[in-house]
Amino acid sequence: MPAQRRDQQADVVIVGAGILGINQLYRAVQAGYSVRLLEQAEGVGGTWYWNRYPGCRFDSESYTYGYLFSEELWQEWDWSEEFAPQPETERYLNYVVDKFDLRRHIRFGSKVNSAVWDEEASEWTTGTEDGFQIRSRYLIAATGVLSVPQYPDVPGREDFRGQTYHPVRWPKEPVDFRGKRVAVIGTGSTGVQIGPAIADEVESLVMYQRSATWATPLNNHPISAEQQAHLKANFAPIKAELDASVGGFLHKPAGKKWTDDTPEQRQEFFESVWNSPGFAKISANYDDLIFNKEANAGWCAFMADKIREIVKDPATAEKLIPTDHLYVGLRPPYVTGYYEMYNKPNVELVSLRETPIVKVTETGIETADGLREFDIIIWATGFDFGSGAMLRMGITGADGLRLADYWADGPLTYLGIMTRGFPNFFFPGGPHGAAGNNPRYGELQVCFVQDLIDYAGAHAHRRIEVPKEAEQAWMDMIAQLEAYSPFQKRGQYYGANTPGKPKVYLLNPGGRPKLDEFMAKAVASGYQGFFEGEK
Structure with a gap:
C-alpha cells in the first residue's frame, strides 16, 4: 500500500496523547491494529503537557498514577517524590512513548475539528485544522475532562495590556515574575498551587477568591531509597491493591465511624488525618465522613481551627474558611x-463575594472597592469540565446526528465510554467515569474498549453501538445515586462554571463499583445488543 494511502487509513484513530490516550494506543498496537493518534500539542502528556505552570504537580501518589501495564516499566522508572512535579511527569510520559515505540503512531500539531460517521462504509472520517484527513473503523476520543480552559465572562478581560495566562495554556518558556505585580483569579486546585510557588518572587500578589475551599496539606516528600526498594519489590501486590481499590489509592480505610470515638479521640484522629498524604484526607478519614453531616462538620471545624492557627490575620483567616x-x-x-503564604507582607486575599469584579481595564482589575493595577493576570478559573473537548470536535454520528445536539441537555453515556447513535466511537476518561485517582478507573475503561473491539473483530462484527436500554440503565443509575453525591451543584462537576452549559451531573456517583458491575454484565452477556443485526 502506498505510504500516502497508508497515512490516511487506520483501524483505529485516537484523539489525545494524554494518560489514557497513550494507554489506549499501547493496547491497540499490542493487539496488532494499525493506529493513528492525533494530538493538537507538539508533545505528549495531555494535561501534563499543557499545565506547566509554577507549582503544578500530582495530588495522587506518583507511583499510583503511572501505568501498571508493564512491570518492566515499573522497575525502570524511579519517581523522585511522593507527588511528582509536572516536568517529571512529562518526562515519564515521553519515556513511556519511546520505550514502547509509540511515537511513530502519533501525529502532533493535529487539532481535530471534524469527525463524521459513514454508515455505508462503517467508518469514521476524522479531519484536523491543518487539512489532514484519515478514515478509520474506530474512533476513540481520549480528550480527558480537564483539557479546555474556562474563562469567566468579565467585562474588559481582553483590554488588559499586561501579560495574561491561563494555567492550562502555560507557555514553555518560564514566566519572569521578579518584581511584578500579580493577580491570580481563582483559588481552586490550580490557583492554590500557583500562589505559593511565586509569592517570594513577585513584588505583590493578590489572590482573588470567589469561593473558599477546604484546602489541606499535600504532605509531599522525596521518595527515599528504602521506599524505592519497597516499591520495586512489591509490584504485584501493589498492582493488585490498586486494581481492587474503589478510589485507586493505597490509603488504608480508617475502619471506624465518627461515633466510635470520643471527642478527644476525634481530635487526635483528625490530627493524624491532617498530616496524612493527599487524598487520604478522604479515603483514610472516618468511614462515614461523606454521608454523616455531623462527622463532616466536625472535620470542617478542625480544619477551620487549623486555618486560624496558621493565618496570622484573623480577617484573612475567616475569608479562607468555607x-x-x-x-x-x-x-x-x-x-x-498555601495558608502560610498569607502571612507574607506582599500577599493579599480579596473576596469576590464581598467586592465583585466590575471590569478589567488596560492596567488592572476594578472591583467594587476600586482599581488595582497589575503587570500580570493569571486566570486560574478552571475548565469546561467533562464534555468540553468532545463538543468542540465536530462529531457527527449516524443519520447526521451531531454530538452537540444529542448532548444539548447534558451527556448521555454508557459507562462514561459510549453514547447511542455514534457507532464505533468511544471516549474513555470522559463524562460519567468514576472519581478518585483518574488513571486507575480510566484504565478499566481503556481495557473495556480494547476488549470490545477485539471481540467484534473475532466475531466479524463491523459495527458496535451501545443498546438504548443499556445507555438508559446507566443514566438511570446516575440519576438514582446522584442524591448521595457530596458535590455542590454550583461546581465544575455540574458544568456550573461554564456559561450556557446545562447543569447536569458529569461524574458517576456509583463510582468504580458500578463501573465494575455494568462492565461485568456486558462481558458475561457476550456484549448482547451491541452489534448490528442484534435485537
Missing part, C-alpha cells in the same frame, strides 16, 4: 505553603 459547604462539597485542593 461557610457554604462541607468537605468535598467542592473539589478539595491539596496544598504546600
Whole structure:
C-alpha cells in the first residue's frame, strides 16, 4: 500500500496523547491494529503537557498514577517524590512513548475539528485544522475532562495590556515574575498551587477568591531509597491493591465511624488525618465522613481551627474558611505553603463575594472597592469540565446526528465510554467515569474498549453501538445515586462554571463499583445488543 494511502487509513484513530490516550494506543498496537493518534500539542502528556505552570504537580501518589501495564516499566522508572512535579511527569510520559515505540503512531500539531460517521462504509472520517484527513473503523476520543480552559465572562478581560495566562495554556518558556505585580483569579486546585510557588518572587500578589475551599496539606516528600526498594519489590501486590481499590489509592480505610470515638479521640484522629498524604484526607478519614453531616462538620471545624492557627490575620483567616459547604462539597485542593503564604507582607486575599469584579481595564482589575493595577493576570478559573473537548470536535454520528445536539441537555453515556447513535466511537476518561485517582478507573475503561473491539473483530462484527436500554440503565443509575453525591451543584462537576452549559451531573456517583458491575454484565452477556443485526 502506498505510504500516502497508508497515512490516511487506520483501524483505529485516537484523539489525545494524554494518560489514557497513550494507554489506549499501547493496547491497540499490542493487539496488532494499525493506529493513528492525533494530538493538537507538539508533545505528549495531555494535561501534563499543557499545565506547566509554577507549582503544578500530582495530588495522587506518583507511583499510583503511572501505568501498571508493564512491570518492566515499573522497575525502570524511579519517581523522585511522593507527588511528582509536572516536568517529571512529562518526562515519564515521553519515556513511556519511546520505550514502547509509540511515537511513530502519533501525529502532533493535529487539532481535530471534524469527525463524521459513514454508515455505508462503517467508518469514521476524522479531519484536523491543518487539512489532514484519515478514515478509520474506530474512533476513540481520549480528550480527558480537564483539557479546555474556562474563562469567566468579565467585562474588559481582553483590554488588559499586561501579560495574561491561563494555567492550562502555560507557555514553555518560564514566566519572569521578579518584581511584578500579580493577580491570580481563582483559588481552586490550580490557583492554590500557583500562589505559593511565586509569592517570594513577585513584588505583590493578590489572590482573588470567589469561593473558599477546604484546602489541606499535600504532605509531599522525596521518595527515599528504602521506599524505592519497597516499591520495586512489591509490584504485584501493589498492582493488585490498586486494581481492587474503589478510589485507586493505597490509603488504608480508617475502619471506624465518627461515633466510635470520643471527642478527644476525634481530635487526635483528625490530627493524624491532617498530616496524612493527599487524598487520604478522604479515603483514610472516618468511614462515614461523606454521608454523616455531623462527622463532616466536625472535620470542617478542625480544619477551620487549623486555618486560624496558621493565618496570622484573623480577617484573612475567616475569608479562607468555607461557610457554604462541607468537605468535598467542592473539589478539595491539596496544598504546600498555601495558608502560610498569607502571612507574607506582599500577599493579599480579596473576596469576590464581598467586592465583585466590575471590569478589567488596560492596567488592572476594578472591583467594587476600586482599581488595582497589575503587570500580570493569571486566570486560574478552571475548565469546561467533562464534555468540553468532545463538543468542540465536530462529531457527527449516524443519520447526521451531531454530538452537540444529542448532548444539548447534558451527556448521555454508557459507562462514561459510549453514547447511542455514534457507532464505533468511544471516549474513555470522559463524562460519567468514576472519581478518585483518574488513571486507575480510566484504565478499566481503556481495557473495556480494547476488549470490545477485539471481540467484534473475532466475531466479524463491523459495527458496535451501545443498546438504548443499556445507555438508559446507566443514566438511570446516575440519576438514582446522584442524591448521595457530596458535590455542590454550583461546581465544575455540574458544568456550573461554564456559561450556557446545562447543569447536569458529569461524574458517576456509583463510582468504580458500578463501573465494575455494568462492565461485568456486558462481558458475561457476550456484549448482547451491541452489534448490528442484534435485537
